[in-house]
Amino acid sequence: MTALIADDPTAAALLADVPCYPVPLQGGSPALDALRAARVGHGLAVGKDGVLLILRRPWLALDIPVAPPIAAHLPYGSVGGPKADLRCGFIPSEHLGSILDVLRAALPNEAAAFVLWNEATREFAVEFPVIDEATPSRLVYRIPVLQPDWHMVCDIHSHGTGSAFFSATDDADDAHATKISLVFGRLDQPDGPTRASRLCAGGMFLPLPRSPFAGDHHAA
Structure with missing residues (x-):
């Protein structure tokens, strides 16, 4: 008989939402296999x-180490290596071009764009948000309301002619999201814009191994 992990129903529900499983030394783990195959979910x-975060979204499969090996002897197996797979595939390159055109057209002000993905049709779309305020150093815009089957993959904004970086405001906005964040800067330069990029997941900001756009080999 398996003992209850928590006797408080709210705590039990939260723990069930983010489960933690030991890796067996031999054989497989149906619980971990189910978590890795899930459409949506996350657990440890x-x-x-060490400890591995397993996070699944319709468009993303992420396995990322979050703690080093535990010093105590444990009769556990290996958690496996890290991975970050775009279940949606790479974003078509023409979307990057159209986004940069709009960001440049807004100069000297900042601008924004979102890349969305439809889980049912597997198509991508770019949405340019309603802008409430735009200056060369400030941007206030509205997050899109997603329709059924649509998911946000990229949240993009520009810094106009300034440098590309993530501000404290960006950190606060991204802290509880699962998405790719991109900032483009120096959009007035003839040799192309600079960029900052990261994957926001599990409350962490992770480096991207490469650009999410097909044919774009910019080092993230």
Whole structure:
């Protein structure tokens, strides 16, 4: 008989929403296999080589180490290596071009764009938000209301002619989201814009191994 992890129903529900599973030393783990195959979910795998966050969204499959190996001896197996796979595939390159055109057209002010993905049709779309205020150093815009089957993949904004970086405001906005964040700067330069990029997931800001756009090999 398995003992209850928590006797408080609210605590039990929260723990069930983000489960934590030990990795067996031999054989497989149906619980971990189900978490990795899930359409949506996240949880932790604990092994002899550390703790791994497993996060799944319709458009993203992420496995990322979040803690080093535990010093105590544990009869556990390996959690496995990190991975970040775009289940949606790479974003068509023409969308990057159209986004940069709009960001440049807004100069000297900042501007924004979102890349959305439809889980049912597997098509991408770019949405340019309603802008409430735009200056060369400030941007206030409205997050899109997603229709059924649509998911936000990229949240993009520009810094006009300034440098590309993530501000404290960006950090606060991104803290509880799962998305790719991109900032473009120096849009007035003939040799192309600079950019800052990161994957926001599980309350962490993770480096991107490469651009999410097809054919764009910019080092993220």
